Amino acid sequence: MDQFYQRLAEAIDIETVNDDMVFEELDEWDSLTVLSVIAMMDSDYGLTIYADQLKKLRTVADLKEFILASKK
Amino acid sequence: MANKYVLITGASSGIGREIAIHLSGEHNLILNGRDGERLNSTRSACRFPEKHVIWQYDLNDVAGISAALYDLLRSDSMGVSHFIHAAGMIRILPHKSADPELTLKYFNINVFSASQLITLLVRKTINSNHLRSVVFISSTASKFGARGFGLYGATKGALDSLMRSLAVELAPGIRVNSILPGGIRTGMTESIFNNKPLADSMLKEYPLGPGEASDIAHAVEFLISGKARWITGQQLIVDGGRTVNISR
Numbered sequence: 056m057d058q059f060y061q062r063l064a065e066a067i068d069i070e071t072v073n074d075d076m077v078f079e080e081l082d083e084w085d086s087l088t089v090l091s092v093i094a095m096m097d098s099d100y101g102l103t104i105y106a107d108q109l110k111k112l113r114t115v116a117d118l119k120e121f122i123l124a125s126k127k
Numbered sequence: 128m129a130n131k132y133v134l135i136t137g138a139s140s141g142i143g144r145e146i147a148i149h150l151s152g153e154h155n156l157i158l159n160g161r162d163g164e165r166l167n168s169t170r171s172a173c174r175f176p177e178k179h180v181i182w183q184y185d186l187n188d189v190a191g192i193s194a195a196l197y198d199l200l201r202s203d204s205m206g207v208s209h210f211i212h213a214a215g216m217i218r219i220l221p222h223k224s225a226d227p228e229l230t231l232k233y234f235n236i237n238v239f240s241a242s243q244l245i246t247l248l249v250r251k252t253i254n255s256n257h258l259r260s261v262v263f264i265s266s267t268a269s270k271f272g273a274r275g276f277g278l279y280g281a282t283k284g285a286l287d288s289l290m291r292s293l294a295v296e297l298a299p300g301i302r303v304n305s306i307l308p309g310g311i312r313t314g315m316t317e318s319i320f321n322n323k324p325l326a327d328s329m330l331k332e333y334p335l336g337p338g339e340a341s342d343i344a345h346a347v348e349f350l351i352s353g354k355a356r357w358i359t360g361q362q363l364i365v366d367g368g369r370t371v372n373i374s375r
Contacts, residue, residue, distance in 0.1 A: 068223055086325070087220075087221040090219055090220055094218065105321040105322060106321070107322065107323060
């Protein structure tokens with residue numbers, strides 16, 4: 056999980072991310088960015104997530120929780 | 128005297144599997160894929176399962192195809208009369224997220240493996256004079272653009288350009304064509320169709336509504352048959368009219 060913030064920032068194509076960031080409030084957030092994040096979840100964590108599931112994860116913290124929860 | 132087979136890559140699922148099932152009544156098949164279990168399942172769903180051969184091989188390993196195919200054909204004195212490349216991968220991504228590893232894998236599976244297989248299948252020392260026709264399962268992304276489709280479209284465009292020159296070079300004995308499907312719901316495209324708003328908006332654009340894998344299988348059946356004897360070098364679009372639709 057130590058790479059999580061860096062990899063997520065890369066997927067969204069911004070310098071850094073933090074827990075409080077709301078995805079939909081980011082300028083870069085569009086349907087293609089969603090696909091980049093989905094691809095990152097698959098390649099880095101082996102997780103399959105669909106666009107409508109991702110919609111429910113509002114913030115970076117929500118996404119991190121989702122990944123941590125799936126590892127249990 | 129070799130038995131003649133139709134080689135189908137990507138036979139473990141989706142369009143490749145559907146093609147296999149449709150051709151199984153009239154042809155002996157070589158079913159290629161990565162997943163032995165799913166290949167067995169395809170074979171069980173075919174007519175006359177005992178006539179068909181499973182060739183489990185990961186096409187991403189392009190360098191190893193030569194030895195593997197040679198072993199397969201030699202061991203049972205098999206000849207390949209028709210080659211259908213239905214193996215493919217799709218990963219819709221903004222181009223800014225592409226990387227060299229993904230790009231190489233894309234081209235290996237979608238293009239280079241097919242190219243290498245044909246190189247081998249036209250060599251007399253490997254496949255005698257058996258090859259009669261080739262069909263590539265391409266995509267409308269070969270001819271048209273879409274967001275996130277840069278690499279996928281590049282591989283399908285490459286496939287179709289290869290198809291055209293091979294059609295000329297290998298004539299008159301061998302015909303080479305491509306089928307360009309529109310969006311069809313299969314295991315490969317599941318993640319696209321699971322995005323409901325996207326799927327709904329997609330389907331509104333299709334004058335004939337949604338298509339199925341069997342629509343592609345029927346087109347393949349026609350192209351490898353004697354009824355298509357004067358057709359070569361063609362991109363046959365099978366997409367329910369989507370790509371001619373410019374209505375708002």
